Amino acid sequence: MSNVLEVSGLNKSYERFSLSDVSFSLQEECITGFIGINGSGKTTTIRSILGLAMKNAGTVKFFGKDMDKHAYELKNRIGFVLDDGGFYDELTMKEMKSIIAPAYSSWNERDYKTYMERFTLSPRQKISTLSKGMRMKFALTLALSHEADLLIMDEPTSGLDPLMRSEFMNILTDYMKQGGKSVFFSTHITSDLDKIADMIILINNGKILFNEEKDTLIDTHRLVKGDNNNLNAQTRKLFLNIQETGFGFTGITNKLSEVQKNMKDILVERPTIEDIMLGYIEGGGK
Amino acid sequence: MKILISNISNIPLYQQIKDQLKDIILKGEMSDGDPLPSIRNFATDLKVSVLTIRRVYNELEQEGFITSQVGIGTFISAGNLELLRDSKRRIVEQKMQDLIVAAKTLKISKEELNEMMNILYEEDE
Numbered sequence: 001m002s003n004v005l006e007v008s009g010l011n012k013s014y015e016r017f018s019l020s021d022v023s024f025s026l027q028e029e030c031i032t033g034f035i036g037i038n039g040s041g042k043t044t045t046i047r048s049i050l051g052l053a054m055k056n057a058g059t060v061k062f063f064g065k066d067m068d069k070h071a072y073e074l075k076n077r078i079g080f081v082l083d084d085g086g087f088y089d090e091l092t093m094k095e096m097k098s099i100i101a102p103a104y105s106s107w108n109e110r111d112y113k114t115y116m117e118r119f120t121l122s123p124r125q126k127i128s129t130l131s132k133g134m135r136m137k138f139a140l141t142l143a144l145s146h147e148a149d150l151l152i153m154d155e156p157t158s159g160l161d162p163l164m165r166s167e168f169m170n171i172l173t174d175y176m177k178q179g180g181k182s183v184f185f186s187t188h189i190t191s192d193l194d195k196i197a198d199m200i201i202l203i204n205n206g207k208i209l210f211n212e213e214k215d216t217l218i219d220t221h222r223l224v225k226g227d228n229n230n231l232n233a234q235t236r237k238l239f240l241n242i243q244e245t246g247f248g249f250t251g252i253t254n255k256l257s258e259v260q261k262n263m264k265d266i267l268v269e270r271p272t273i274e275d276i277m278l279g280y281i282e283g284g285g286k
Numbered sequence: 287m288k289i290l291i292s293n294i295s296n297i298p299l300y301q302q303i304k305d306q307l308k309d310i311i312l313k314g315e316m317s318d319g320d321p322l323p324s325i326r327n328f329a330t331d332l333k334v335s336v337l338t339i340r341r342v343y344n345e346l347e348q349e350g351f352i353t354s355q356v357g358i359g360t361f362i363s364a365g366n367l368e369l370l371r372d373s374k375r376r377i378v379e380q381k382m383q384d385l386i387v388a389a390k391t392l393k394i395s396k397e398e399l400n401e402m403m404n405i406l407y408e409e410d411e
Contacts, residue, residue, distance in 0.1 A: 029326070030336060173330050198335040215338040219298040256296075270293050 002064070004028050004150050004182045005049070010058035012048050019044055019206040022058070026150075026184055026199070031176065033193035033214075034186040035277055036203040042186040043083060045203065046154045050080060062150070076106050079143030081136070081153040087127045093138055094123035104146035112145035132159045140171065151175065153185035157192055165189070169196050190273040202277055209280050214273070221276050222256045225249070226266035235262050240279035252279030287316065291332060299334055304342045311351050311362060312374065318364030322352060325360075 003025040010022040019041050026032050036042050047053040049060045051071055060067040062074045087096055093116075101107045116123060119137040130138065136156055143151060151172075157165045169192065175181055187193065193200060193214065200217055202209040210217075224239070227248050236242060238259050239251035252275055253259050256268065271279075289306045291299060310316055322328070325343065329336040343360055346352045350370070354360040389399045 027337075177324075177326055179326075195333050198329075198337050213335055213337045215299045215335045268296075 002028050004063055005184065006059075006061040006064075007045075007049055008059050010045070010048060010060070011056045012044055012053065013056055014044075017041070017044070017206060019048065022203070022206070022208055024201055024208055024211045026182060028182055029176070029180065030198040031172065031183045031196055032185075032199040032201060033190075033197040033273075034184060034201050034203065035188065035190055035193065035273070036186075037188060037281060040204050041206040042203060043154055044206075046082075046152060046186060050075075050078070050152065052082075076104055076146065077149045079146065079148035079151045081139040081143050081151070081156050083154045083158075087135070087138075089128035090126070092124050092126050093121060093130075096127060096138075097123070097142065100142055101145075106147045108145055108147055111147070112141060115141040115144055133161070133164045136160060136164075136168070140168075144175065149181055151181070151183045151185070153183075155186055155188070157187055157189055165192060172196060190277060193273050197273075200273060202280060204281050217273070217276060218270055221252055221254050221271050221279070222259075223269045223271040223275055224251050224253055224256075224259055224263075224266050225269075226263055230263040230266065235259070238262070240276075240283035252276060252283075289332065291334070300338045300341045300345075303332065303334070303338070304345060307342065307346060308351060311364070312370060316362045318362055320362045322360040322362065 005026040007025070008023045010019055012019040017039070022041070022045055034042055034045070044053065048055045048058075049067070051060075051067060062070075063077065065074060067074055088099075091099075097112065101109075101112075119134075119141060121134060121138055121141065127135070127138070140156070143153075157168055160168065172183055173196070176183065197214045199211065200214050201211045225248060228244055231242070231244070231249060238255045239253050242249050242251040252271055259266070260268075287310060289303060289310075291302055295302065297305075322343075323331070325336050325339045329339045332339075343352065343354060347354055347360075350365075351363060352360055353363040386399070394402075
């Protein structure tokens with residue numbers, strides 16, 4: 001499988017925040033979830049790889065080609081949905097479309113109309129009057145209407161209710177079924193990813209903590225619950241993080257067999273992505 | 287085709303899926319040339335990663351249970367099935383060997399052993 005995106009040594013500094021040596025790659029035909037808490041660098045990373053923010057150092061290659069040299073050609077193949085949408089509020093959706101469509105050589109008017117109907121959006125409605133969910137649908141319509149092979153989205157599900165989120169997941173699944181497509185999106189609602197993601201990338205403090213297959217990640221980590229008297233200096237080291245209350249402890253481990261050797265009467269469960277994410281962030285990325 | 291994934295099991299997801307698919311093929315519930323779902327559809331329905339299904343398909347192909355044709359799909363390959371059934375038979379034969387050794391040391395006759403086997407076999411059904 002080839003990589004649709006390769007990022008290496010990406011650096012970007014702001015006054016109070018910086019991305020340091022961000023490197024990762026996305027596999028073709030995979031949905032990759034980009035997770036991290038607020039302010040961890042998700043949006044900065046996405047804006048930098050799309051060329052919307054100037055990077056200080058690093059290379060970004062889409063489909064094997066350098067983004068700096070082939071920006072126009074590559075952007076045709078990428079559909080993106082950004083946090084704020086970047087729309088002019090005073091325009092109608094039809095007017096906004098007529099500004100965006102000419103920017104793509106592969107614009108497909110039929111796809112555009114199909115999605116507008118599927119999402120029951122009326123072209124004459126002003127963008128300022130759209131609800132959060134409708135704005136996202138409109139942004140997605142534009143992103144999907146130029147035969148893009150890669151969708152990149154920044155927090156597309158934030159502010160959406162569970163029903164809308166589930167509809168969004170169905171749209172992504174349909175998109176992937178066309179074959180040869182890939183999706184990369186950031187989110188802090190990790191339950192979305194439990195169902196749909198193939199790969200998970202975790203970023204914290206501007207650094208990538210891991211880039212792993214979702215199922216492998218869950219197979220290799222366990223949520224352990226047990227009595228506090230199991231905890232000592234040695235057994236504590238087996239956990240990424242530990243929460244203790246008067247009733248016992250809960251912790252995330254990636255060394256289950258050692259835990260089972262050293263602890264008695266414990267409950268072992270499969271973790272969610274959120275459990276693992278918090279384990280790495282609270283544990284300081286051990 | 288029935289495949290159930292356990293969320294409390296310690297067996298890795300890909301192993302659970304692979305074992306169940308193998309059983310389906312060995313029991314003859316799917317036969318030579320039957321198509322398997324596309325990797326994406328399979329993954330979506332089981333709510334697992336496409337990478338997991340890809341791994342299952344790759345390993346089953348290496349073991350001769352299925353064949354995949356680029357751009358067309360993945361199919362059951364029962365050509366080797368006789369061979370695979372034979373290997374299963376060998377596993378049972380080995381266990382029987384142990385059984386016979388145990389019976390001989392305990393001075394249980396062949397007839398008695400057959401009788402016991404018949405009763406147990408039918409009880410299980």
